[in-house]
Amino acid sequence: MAFIDARMQLPETTPSALQVVRVAPSLRQRWNAEAQLSKACYPQDVVLCFGNLPPLRECSGKVFVYLQNRYLSAHRSLKGLPLKAQVRIHLERLWLRRYLRDATVIVQTETMANEVRQNLRRSCEVLPFAPNGMRARDDRSPSFDFIYVASGEPHKNHRKLIEAWGMLAQKGIRPSLCLTLDESNDALLLDWIRARQAGEGLRIHNQKSDAAHMPALYAQSRALIFPSLFESFGLPLIEARASGLPILASELDYVRDVIEPDASFDPSSALSISRAVMRYLGRFEVPQCPPVATEFWQKLRGIA
Known part of the structure; x- marks a missing residue:
């Protein structure tokens, strides 16, 4: 029963x-x-x-x-x-x-x-479990560089993710991102995202996310990005791994409970998220080398 x-x-x-x-x-x-x-x-x-x-x-x-x-x-x-x-x-x-x-x-x-x-x-x-029927992704024609499978609750951290996408756009890097927000329940969040998308030229798409459509969405994506602040399990991590997707995820315990991410980041920092995406895309920033004391003084005098 x-x-x-x-x-x-x-x-x-x-x-x-x-x-x-x-x-x-x-x-x-x-x-x-x-x-x-x-x-x-x-x-x-x-x-x-x-x-x-x-x-x-x-x-x-x-x-x-x-x-x-x-x-x-x-x-x-x-x-x-x-x-x-x-x-x-x-x-x-x-x-x-x-x-x-x-x-x-x-x-x-x-x-x-x-x-x-x-x-x-x-x-x-x-006692964890994962649903049956997940399949490896189809590499023939991916439509999205990244997918984030999540509803719009605050702990899912969409705003920090979109801020990271804005930072990437400032550097001329515009990867496509597929979201799975609900047009009704997440309307306010979607309005904010679309305003930033229009103002900054971000390549963001929102797709229907019921169970029947999820295998196709994973198959159309190159990688999963998962900046959630906490999860009891994080089922999309399991689904993405079973679908053969690389995973960029928060450096938090719940992630490593279930998978070993291909890259990780501090989910509270848009800069950390953007840098992880850049590394994954093969775009590396050279860390700034601080000057020695004499060079610092010379530069300071040049500014004055």
């Missing part, structure tokens, strides 16, 4: 024998669904809660909570998120801590496990 969000599309490979219960996205409907689960559950059953939150009602089966949201596992800043999202996350943080009970927490990386141990004071199991 599977209780599924009513908005979620099931793949064609879903077993026909699986009993699917559609649940509307509301607390009342969830409460009713959990009542149904509680009645149907036996002590030998396994209950996998795949959406970060444990059941509100107690059930007799063995409960596993798959925790993938790092906004819930630690009290990190919600600045920049819409007010509705901030309220929801605050409530979900309370929900997670109050109703976790004796459930087993499952995470996908050791970094996430350490965060659970430190902040939730719980042991957990590290």
Whole structure:
């Protein structure tokens, strides 16, 4: 039996024998669904809660909570998120801590496990997985130099990435960049990006990012760039590696939990990101050699 969000599309490979219960996205409907689960559950059953939150009602089966949201596992800043999202996350943080009970927490990386141990004071199991069906990229006609697969939340760090693209443009370097932002949910961010794109001549494209289109987008890209500030897993890193793409990514623990990047950078620095892109493109800057004291004085006098 599977209780599924009513908005979620099931793949064609879903077993026909699986009993699917559609649940509307509301607390009342969830409460009713959990009542149904509680009645149907036996002590030998396994209950996998795949959406970060444990059941509100107690059930007799063995409960596993798959925790993938790092906004819930630690009290990190919600600045920049819409007010509705901030309220929801605050409530979900309370929900997670109050109703976790004796459930087993499952995470996908050791970094996430350490965060659970430190902040939730719980042991957990590290059980990562990647989707089936990923394929190697097609080198015949790549359309984009780089792709960044991410939604528009502040921690995804799009603004710093676009600032880096602006720095590259100032040097006459204009690689193409494919983004996967939602035209509705990320409208304000897209407006800002398009204003900079028009003003600085940046080659930025935004593409539809549903699961059916992702293999083709990876196949049309030369490399993945991933400047996110934190992830519970970073699935695009796995997908890009399976697709054969080189990866430029943040020099952060969550990245090296799952892949060894081809190049890394400080995600808080647009300059660091731009320099990593330049190195990848084979464009190297010669570090400035500081003058000795006598030369410094001569240059200073020349300026005066």
